[in-house]
Amino acid sequence: MSESPQVLSASQQVKLKGRVTHIPTMREFAFTPLIRIFHWLRFLAIMILLISGFYIAWPFLMDPKSTDVLIQGWMRFSHLIFGFIFSCITISRNYLFLFSKDKSERRSLLDALSIDRWRSQIKAYVFLGKPDEKSGLYGPLQLVTYASFYSCSLIMVLTGLALYSRVYHEGLGQLLYAPASWLTYICGGLANVRNIHHWFTWVFIVFLIVHVYMVIWTGIRFKKAAVDAIISGYDYHTHAHIEPFPVTTSESVNINEPTIPNKSIL
Amino acid sequence: MNKRIVIDPITRIEGHLRVEVEVDASNVIQKAWVSSTLWRGIEVIVKNRSPLDVGLMVQRICGVCTYSHYRCSTEAIENALGLNIPINAQYIRSLMMTALHLHDHIIHFYHLHGLDWIDIISALSADPAKAAQVAMKYSDTPILCGEGDLRQVQKRIKGLTDTGKLGPFANGYWGNKTYKFSPEQNLIALSHYLKALEVQRVAAQMLAIFGGKSPHPQSIVVGGITSVRDILSPARLQEWKQKLDEVGHFIENAYYPDLLMVADAFKNEPSVLGGLNIKNFLCTDEFLLSKGKYLFTQGVVKNGDLSKVFDLNPDDIREDVTHSWYSADAPQHPYEGTTIPEYTGFIERETLNGKLPTLNEDGKYSWIKSPRYQGEAFEVGPLATLVVNYARGNELIVQEVDTFLSKAGLPMSALLTTLGRTVARMLETVINLRESEKTFNALVSNIEVDESTYIEPFIDPTKIYEGYKMIEAPRGMLSHWIRIKDGKVENYQAVVPTTWNAGPTDENGRIGPYEASLIGIKLEDPSKPLEVLRIIHSFDPCMSCSVH
Amino acid sequence: METHKALFQQGQHRLDKLKQLAPRAGDSLLEKMSAKGINRRDFMKWSAVVTSMLALPNPFTSLVAQAAEIADRVPLIWLHLAECTGCTESLLRADTPSIDTLIFDHVSLEYHETLMVASGFQAEENLQNALEKYKGKYLLAVEGGVPTADNGSFLTLGPHGETGLSRVQKAAKDAVAIIAVGTCASFGGIQAAAPNPTGTKGVQEVVKQPVINLGGCPPNERNIVGTLMYYIMFGKLPPLDMFNRPKWAYGSRVHDDCERRGHFDSGEFVEEFGSQEAKDGHCLYKMGCKGPYTYNNCPTERFNGHTSWPVLAGHGCIGCSEPDFWDAMSDFEKPLSRRLLTGLDSTADTIGAVILGAAVVGIGAHAIATFFVKPVDY
Ligand code: HEM
Ligand code: HEM
Ligand code: NFV
Ligand code: SF4
């Protein structure tokens, strides 16, 4: 699908020379709409799961002396609803990573195999230069971080579903009974399932903070992959940025000629 | 030539107990060694845990005197933290203690100790009609001793023996000459043996009313008691009262008369009139009757000298491990006590039953430590409680003891024997039963004005706390000792009744109550050492307690 | 249902075979019951209760009754290992008048150290005889964990000083089924709590044969008797859960059937023992109740002839039927999220917060550093 990136004309380049180069001159298509929708839906789900989860662990709002205020019930209800939403997203996103028509995510695997790319990304984070241009969407460190994030999500989903099947015995709960028993056995009891579920909650909190910092920081320092990318889908950056690299695999368009490529939402 | 006899397992007790004795040519015991053969390490396990969890854990030291360790531990921690818990909680804990004692003593006399006195086989030849009359000799209102009742009991036993499959009764020392009951007396006692199985269940329910379950209740917490709904419920209180009456009925009309019958039949049996060679007794305060007033008071009696009673000083307790499978440099006070296993095993030698692994009396030979008070071995338990309180001139106790002795036609000296030990347990039960009403009434009148059952404990992690508690468990004086540092258990030691009684000889060669009690006893038949069982059972051994 | 029909036939067939064996006791169960004033109707009611407890449909009541009557054909050997005898006590403390206990009484009890009369060599002889005579036929019940450290020398039994480890392995070999009574026998129990100085393990970890685990410290006497009845009826293991506990007893959590569950759902919690909420019977979750993680039938069966159970007595469940509960469920008076982690002095949340703090500090440092370094040139 990749076309060769379009660049500014020679006269335009001359104009820019020696001046502040922070003005994005290029945009690349980075995130398909589904990825973006999932990203933000997941953000919402996680925020609700965090709040309701901690509430379940330690119900901190005391009862207003009336049995018809079901705070606890609402907390558990929303935890489950968003738990299922989160489970679906986690599963779908794993599917998309593997089978999406857009190969840009999968290509990140190539970057992760290159020691040079690792070196350049880590160096960039400690202020020693710029990251190399990469073949896929994510640099090696990002890929590993996101992969770990997905593993943790999977753990949350599995332990969460196991807990669910212990509370609700019909329907899905019944269906999950046998695998959930197995998981409970592996963990050494339901209390440990709950413990694991609780401990991994902290992974999400820490991830959130570091992640938000990193995307903002990267956007500011490298004029690349700024926060808006996960909203609009486009990564706006300076033209010079791609110059040292004759081959870029992501799709770029000239900012002056905003031709939006005709893409499937996958 | 002296012969060594190994008895392992001693059954009808809690836990794993081995006794070895050496008899001379005329089968008189010259030396005796007692060992418990299981170590679990509970004092080690509770270290570094939250003091609030320890009570539940140490409760699992024993499922028979369950609750003793739970309560003792909880109160040791309260002592360390300087907590003064609400009086309601104190009354309830005391009532639960009463329930436990009633339960444990009934089970002990009938189901654990009973068949040392009762010969099942002999009961077969009893005449039920005559037995019904015999029963009237010991009580005006005997339970289940009508001719018809006794005939049914006999039928059950006959059914059992006819099949030749005696199940749990198989291979007992039936026919031993030191069984002294007449066939009729055996039948009466057997009838109560069966009834007691039901009654003990009611006593256990009493413990469960305020405890949630028995064994191993779950309602005591540092700072008070959790079963506030049961305590404030008139229906629950009534349930307690009704069950107390039911159990009390059995104790007054079966347990008490049965011991008159035992005294009557066995008062000339030498092996029963011995069995007490350490005449030192210790006991502590127990059964709260009203604020600050206890049914039994703490004290120390030495060398059987009832004219002097000393106050119990907790500083004077040490545990010696010279012959126990632990390492320690010197006898230790429980606050500084350690529990470091050092197992050395058995040594092979010739015995009555051929070559066997046996206890190494020159080295270490038991998992039980040897507690000493002012360097001396002491007996604890109901007998000690009665002796100390008798010597203190506690009117109620003096009166009860004297009444029993005169009814039974026994001299005071008969109290300091195997027979006396068994009688004392019954008397303690009876006194406790009758007086517990005072505790109950004190509780009921107090909850009318004050419903508090709990005060919240606070543990400052920067402080070091030290505390202990002594209570009177069914088998005698129990103490737990704790040091708390960084908010966690830094050291923990339990000094347990059966440890006092069953511990091995100490570094100075001072022998403990169990071992001493066997010396000088003549065995009718060394291959069927019923006398040893009877004496050892009279202490009501609890090995899981003794070692923990 | 087809499967139930097959099961019924299997049971009936087995009982018919057992009936041909010689009874142990001369008097039948019915005679024993009449001596205790229990009539046929009470007995059938009891059978129906056991039937439903075992999660079997109504027609099985007659099988249960038959099985109870011929329980004395099945030899039972009961070993005590590293334990506190609380499980035996539990069994002895059943209802009044108790058919449960009567049945236990009626089972052909060949060896049980707390109850048997014989001691020493005579006791040992009883054991050896039973192992020999009923080889391949006896049921083995074990109370207590198995110390394994130092070759099992923390527990020796009998005149030959045999280790508990060796004894249970030998007895297991020719047992027709093995029942681990209580949490000690099932999972190691109190003596296996950290640091487990004696290396104690549950029976299932030291024998090759399958073991039915009756978790609980102690287990309800109903669970013990019910398991015996099931075995007598069908000669095979009942359906088991993930920890080999019979599903009919350990199929649901304490929390599922708890009488305070309504308060949990409404968010009405006890925050301090003895408080007004405690008097009102609110949920004990915040006082550390582990009912949500514990499989047991305490709320429905209760203890001591239905007298009470821990939550009724105002204390949370401590999870006593679960593996490793002494470590996994402590602190017992705090919910899981507030428990101190073993070995560390803090809760998972404090550790999480510390890591979060470290991350924030790292971020701050990185951000500040950004101001001082040379911008990337383009
Ligand atoms: C990022 C994702 C999630 C977070 C941060 C999260 C957080 C939590 C927390 C903190 C608890 C309380 C644990 C404790 O008692 O200490 C909890 C409980 C629970 N979670 Fe999650 N959770 C997540 C995802 C899920 C998912 C995917 C499910 C599956 C449907 C789920 C189902 C449950 C259930 C059933 C409980 C127990 C509720 C109860 O027993 O009433 N959770 N969660
Ligand atoms: C709980 C909250 C969040 C989670 C779990 C999360 C997770 C992720 C993940 C897994 C990705 C990789 C793409 C994907 O798999 O979807 C990603 C990318 C991204 N996220 Fe988030 N995110 C969260 C919140 C945020 C927020 C609040 C922002 C904006 C301030 C943000 C901005 C971005 C950006 C810009 C990218 C693309 C960066 C790149 O190419 O690596 N995220 N996020
Ligand atoms: N010895 C002892 Fe216990 C008692 N009574 C403990 O404190 O028995 Ni199990
Ligand atoms: S499971 Fe509990 S009650 Fe049973 S023996 Fe072990 S500690 Fe005692």
Ligand code: SF4
């Ligand atoms: S008391 Fe315990 S078991 Fe009962 S509802 Fe509350 S948390 Fe669940």
Ligand code: F3S
């Ligand atoms: S502690 Fe045990 S007794 Fe039942 S309520 Fe919990 S499982």
Ligand SMILES: [Mg+2]
């Ligand atoms: Mg000790």
